[in-house]
Amino acid sequence: xxxxxxxxxxxxxxxxxxxxxxxxxxxxxxxxxxxxxxxxxxxxxxxxxxxxxxxxxxxxxxxxxxxxxxxxxxxxxxxxxxxxxxxxxxxxxxxxxxxxxxxxxxxxxxxxxxxxxxxxxxxxxxxxxxxxxxxxxxxxxxxxxxxxxxxxxxxxxxxxxxxxxxxxxxxxxxxxxxxxxxxxxxxxxxxxxxxxxxxxxxxxxxxxxxxxxxxxxxxxxxxxxxxxxxxxxxxxxxxxxxxxxxxxxxxxxxxxxxxxxxxxxxxxxxxxxxxxxxxxxxxxxxxxxxxxxxxxxxxxxxxxxxxxxxxxxxxxxxxxxxxxxxxxxxxxxxxxxxxxxxxxxxxxxxxxxxxxxxxxxxxxxxxxxxxxxxxxxxxxxxxxxxxxxxxxxxxxxxxxxxxxxxxxxxxxxxxxxxxxxxxxxxxxxxxxxxxxxxxxxxxxxxxxxxxxxxxxxxxxxx
Numbered sequence: 001x002x003x004x005x006x007x008x009x010x011x012x013x014x015x016x017x018x019x020x021x022x023x024x025x026x027x028x029x030x031x032x033x034x035x036x037x038x039x040x041x042x043x044x045x046x047x048x049x050x051x052x053x054x055x056x057x058x059x060x061x062x063x064x065x066x067x068x069x070x071x072x073x074x075x076x077x078x079x080x081x082x083x084x085x086x087x088x089x090x091x092x093x094x095x096x097x098x099x100x101x102x103x104x105x106x107x108x109x110x111x112x113x114x115x116x117x118x119x120x121x122x123x124x125x126x127x128x129x130x131x132x133x134x135x136x137x138x139x140x141x142x143x144x145x146x147x148x149x150x151x152x153x154x155x156x157x158x159x160x161x162x163x164x165x166x167x168x169x170x171x172x173x174x175x176x177x178x179x180x181x182x183x184x185x186x187x188x189x190x191x192x193x194x195x196x197x198x199x200x201x202x203x204x205x206x207x208x209x210x211x212x213x214x215x216x217x218x219x220x221x222x223x224x225x226x227x228x229x230x231x232x233x234x235x236x237x238x239x240x241x242x243x244x245x246x247x248x249x250x251x252x253x254x255x256x257x258x259x260x261x262x263x264x265x266x267x268x269x270x271x272x273x274x275x276x277x278x279x280x281x282x283x284x285x286x287x288x289x290x291x292x293x294x295x296x297x298x299x300x301x302x303x304x305x306x307x308x309x310x311x312x313x314x315x316x317x318x319x320x321x322x323x324x325x326x327x328x329x330x331x332x333x334x335x336x337x338x339x340x341x342x343x344x345x346x347x348x349x350x351x352x353x354x355x356x357x358x359x360x361x362x363x364x365x366x367x368x369x370x371x372x373x374x375x376x377x378x379x380x381x382x383x384x385x386x387x388x389x390x391x392x393x394x395x396x397x398x399x400x401x402x403x404x405x406x407x408x409x410x411x412x413x414x415x416x417x418x419x420x421x422x423x424x425x426x427x428x429x430x431x432x433x434x435x436x437x438x439x440x441x442x443x444x445x446x447x448x449x450x451x452x453x454x455x456x457x458x459x460x461x462x
Contacts, residue, residue, distance in 0.1 A: 003332035006266050006346040012322035015078040016264045016303070016349035017194035024070045024198070026214025030229040036064040036210070038398060039225045039232045041217050042240035043067030044076035045383065046376050048200045049391025050238060051209045052120075057395055063209045064232055066225060068216040068244075069319075072197025075243055078321060078353030079384055080262065080293045080305045082283050083118075084135055085111040085187035088382040089362030089410070091158050098409035104159040106408045111164070111187045113388045117196075118189060126199030128191045129298040133281040135188035138170065138179040140337075143442035143449050144287035145180045151287075152183050174278045176338050190281050190295050191384065220248065222371040236367070236398050238374040243354030245377065246315035253417035255356035255378045256424065257315050261308030261323045262352070263331045265345045267300045275341050284338075288442075289435035289453045292334055302342065304335045308352055311428040314421055321351040355381050361462055364413040365390050367397040374398070431456040 010016075014023050038054060040047040043065050051063050067073070087094075087107055095103040118130055139145040148167070155165050164187065170179040205211050212229075219226035224233055241248065243257045273279070273296075284294040292306040308327030312318060328350045335342055358364065358378035363386055367374035374397060376390035377383075393405040405411075418424050438450035456462070 003263075003329045004346040006348045009347060010349045011328075012320045012351055014073065014321050015194065015262070015351040015353070017077055017192055019349065021194055021198060026067075026070050028212055030066065030212040030215040030227055030232070032230045034064070034230065034232055035062075036232060036234045037062045038064070038236045038238065039234035040065045040238045040240055041220060041225060042242065042244070043071035043201065043211060043213065044074050044240065044242060045197065045200070045387035046240035046242065046390050047238070048076075048197065048204055049388050050240060050376070050394045051204045052200065052207070053392050053395040054398060055204070055207045055209055057399060059208065064234070065204070065209060065211045066215050066217055066227060066232065067211065067213045070213045071201035071211060072194055074319075075353045075355050075383065076197040076387075077194040078262070078351060079193045080283075080303060081191045081193050081295050081384070082135070082293060083114055083130070083189040083191045083384050084283065084382065085114050085185075085385055086382040088379040088386040089360075093360060093362050094409035097413070100158075102407070102409045105404065106410065107158065107160070109389055109405070109408065110385055113385045114187055114189055117385065117388050121196070121199070124199070124203045126196065126203065128196040128199060130189055130191050131281040132186070132189035133283070134184055134186040135283040135285060136173045136182060136184050137285045137287060138174075138176045138182045139287045140176070140178045140180060141442045142180065142445070142447045146448060148181055148183055148287045171277070173280060173282050174284055175276045176284075177340055178337070184282075188283050190283060192298065193384070217248075220250070220373070222373060234372075236372045236374065238367075238376070238394060238398075240376055242356040242377045242379065242383065244317060244319075245356055247317060252315060253420070255358050256311065256418050256428065257317050257354040258357045258381075258428075259308055259310050259312070259318070259352055259354055260305060260381065261327045261331065261350065262303060262305035263328055263335070263347050263350045264297070264303045265301045265335075265342060266348050268302065268342065268345055272339075272341050272344075273300070276339055288439050289456070290432065290439050292338075294338075301348070302335065302339070304331055306331055306334060307432060310432045311425060313425045315424070317354055318352065321353060323350040323352045327352075355379065355383065358415050359418055359461065360415045362410065362413065362415070363390075364410050364415075365393045365397075366412045366414075367394065427459050431460045431462070434459075
């Protein structure tokens with residue numbers, strides 16, 4: 001590993017977001033059989049939001065959440081902290097089944113969900129370092145610039161107004177080395193992911209939800225959730241396991257567990273921020289195929305993420321978050337490409353996590369009333385906000401409500417499973433190999449999106 005590491009550098013240990021909080025030990029464990037009205041499998045954002053909205057709507061409901069590790073152990077405690085109103089999938093694909101207006105309604109709901117999460121945090125006293133500073137995306141090659149402009153035009157065609165997204169001067173908010181053009185949208189807020197997850201877990205327990213941590217689910221069937229510590233019987237069972245869905249035997253090929261990695265620097269001095277700007281705590285992204293995402297943290301670090309080893313053979317999940325040295329080096333080089341002045345700092349922490357990817361790259365929510373089995377997830381990396389919409393949607397489905405949420409085009413959506421191995425591994429690694437090559441060609445001056453990227457999209461249906 002060539003990247004400069006701080007004396008207190010940590011690799012894995014779930015994520016940097018738990019450094020200040022401390023990695024929690026599983027608290028209350030299931031101890032024997034019990035009966036509930038609703039059993040939720042998975043203690044991440046989806047499960048916690050669903051539990052929250054269910055008991056707020058009907059305090060008499062007996063809701064149980066079952067979590068193998070601790071609430072917020074997975075992507076909910078490891079993500080980049082983008083509370084962004086981004087669609088978890090393609091508007092075109094949602095429109096194919098439900099029409100363009102339904103896709104636009106979905107987008108509007110995601111915009112409003114950013115404020116909904118902020119409102120709940122305020123009302124429930126969850127201190128998650130939330131700042132609604134919007135999202136600033138940059139293009140650093142001519143091909144990226146063309147894609148950025150085309151995306152903004154496309155978003156306007158889907159009903160976004162200039163107040164929702166616009167092309168802006170490259171140095172308007174953050175001064176990124178080599179930026180050619182930029183876009184900005186107000187529909188994004190910075191959050192500290194672990195604080196949000198643990199805060200929400202505390203709130204739902206105070207509302208009467210029974211959260212059982214350290215309780216691995218070994219089987220899900222109509223009316224019954226089986227664990228090594230007992231059986232939970234419930235009329236409704238909701239699977240909210242996102243990237244860990246592949247660990248369930250009956251759902252092994254439903255969603256691909258895609259890996260994403262992050263590094264975080266030591267706190268940067270004021271002179272650095274004076275040079276680069278970033279005063280509004282905007283989230284930062286780019287238009288490369290092998291894209292990055294970043295935030296300025298509450299303690300003035302840069303948390304910087306991107307793809308590491310994108311997929312492990314057989315849909316295995318490296319759940320402790322340890323990150324390979326070459327990934328740390330690659331993220332460090334990319335960070336310096338954006339901000340050469342960061343060379344004076346070191347890396348304090350590196351970690352990884354998995355997100356769920358359906359075969360058509362579009363998230364889904366549903367409830368089969370004949371079996372009582374429901375699900376939500378497959379957010380393709382846009383889950384911090386989408387989980388809130390999913391939680392409210394599952395609430396309405398469970399309570400039998402016919403609402404605008406239950407009419408959204410992701411409800412009941414089903415797609416085919418991923419291919420068996422070795423096709424999955426070959427396809428995913430070919431896709432990201434092609435994306436890396438496409439980025440390299442575009443950095444060399446190719447003015448339009450490389451044909452290699454288009455081939456990669458076709459391979460996996462991205």
